[in-house]
Amino acid sequence: EPEVTQTPSHQVTQMGQEVILRCVPISNHLYFYWYRQILGQKVEFLVSFYNNEISEKSEIFDDQFSVERPDGSNFTLKIRSTKLEDSAMYFCASLGFQETQYFGPGTRLLVL
């Protein structure tokens, strides 16, 4: 069973610090996504990525956020200067030809 992996599983950071969340999508998938879910709230789309560039982003994905696929396997989400309200579970997902989107287990980010 293919799977998306994410590291770290938990991260605690101080407000204003930069964080990088890492994801390894399924190897033959072409579309990659980041979502976040604030505790008790809905899953929110952040950004989609295809062919080494952003294909769509939500209003949440402002200049504090960036994504990168640095080496053909990892897919990263960077938050440059974290705010308290960035505390959430961040999910990576990837999509292949068979229209099945697989989610990773998530990274729980806590900003203090």
Add this chain to the structure above:
Amino acid sequence: QKEVEQNSGPLSVPEGAIASLNCTYSDRGSQSFFWYRQYSGKSPELIMFIYSNGDKEDGRFTAQLNKASQYVSLLIRDSQPSDSATYLCAVNYDMRFGAGTRLTVKP
């Protein structure tokens, strides 16, 4: 603004009953519709996707799509306690999610 609306519930059904979950969407041009299940503290897990009007069945699950009325539903037959979870509706590949409906199946 593309909106996806779901009744947040909770929806409670007895074991063995049919659970019916509904979702409406605002973007009339939407083409792809997905139902996910999310257990507490876990990531969403795809149950079904549907593109065409009508019904699509997969085991105990049936997705129903009506593009004219802009709604998509999920029926779960013979509900089991293990089906207790939050069910998320998502629209299109940018995955605009609804808030989810919390389902409880009581033994």
